[in-house]
Amino acid sequence: MKVAVIGAGPSGLFTLKYLLTAHQYLGVEKIEARLFESEGGVGGTFLARTYEDAELVSSKQLTTFSDFRPKDDDPDF
Ligand SMILES: Cc1cc2nc3c(=O)[nH]c(=O)nc-3n(C[C@H](O)[C@H](O)[C@H](O)COP(=O)(O)OP(=O)(O)OC[C@H]3O[C@@H](n4cnc5c(N)ncnc54)[C@H](O)[C@@H]3O)c2cc1C
Known part of the structure; x- marks a missing residue:
């Protein structure tokens, strides 16, 4: 099967x-x-597409692949 995914x-x-x-x-x-x-x-x-001077605040623990987790000392996104 071939699948095209639109948007990264x-x-x-x-x-x-x-x-x-x-x-x-x-x-x-x-x-x-x-x-x-x-x-x-x-x-x-x-x-x-972020606001000017804004920071993304997603949790690095919750917003992640379960098999590709960030290291403890990595910053939040
Ligand atoms: C200003 C703002 C701030 C946000 N901040 C946060 C935050 O801090 N934390 C958080 O968890 N969520 C945040 N969100 C929500 C989060 O960004 C969205 O939930 C998430 O990006 C949705 O992912 P998506 O893949 O569905 O869509 P998108 O992230 O919008 O990705 C869609 C992709 O598809 C591509 N695309 C569209 N049409 C085509 C086409 N015809 N051909 C090829 N490519 C195409 C676009 O270029 C884009 O790269 C924020 C949203 C906004 C607008």
Whole structure:
């Protein structure tokens, strides 16, 4: 199966990750997934659409891949 994922914000990145690893957990054929992003990098709103002088306050413990956690001394996002 071929799947196109549109947008490299948090939703698109999660979708891509799970599509690429689905065969390991669900007993399905390997899925060929490709992500398309119109901006110059990944991150969606977190990359390019913040208020001037604002800081993102998401928790690094709660907003993370469970198998790719930040280190204790990494800053919050
Ligand atoms: C000002 C602001 C501050 C925020 N602050 C926080 C915060 O501090 N903490 C927090 O947890 N949440 C915050 N949020 C909410 C958070 O940003 C969103 O919940 C999250 O970004 C949604 O992710 P998403 O992937 O659905 O969409 P988005 O992050 O919007 O990503 C969509 C992506 O799709 C791309 N795209 C769109 N159309 C196309 C197309 N036709 N072809 C290719 N690419 C396309 C866009 O360029 C973008 O990269 C904030 C939101 C805003 C607006």
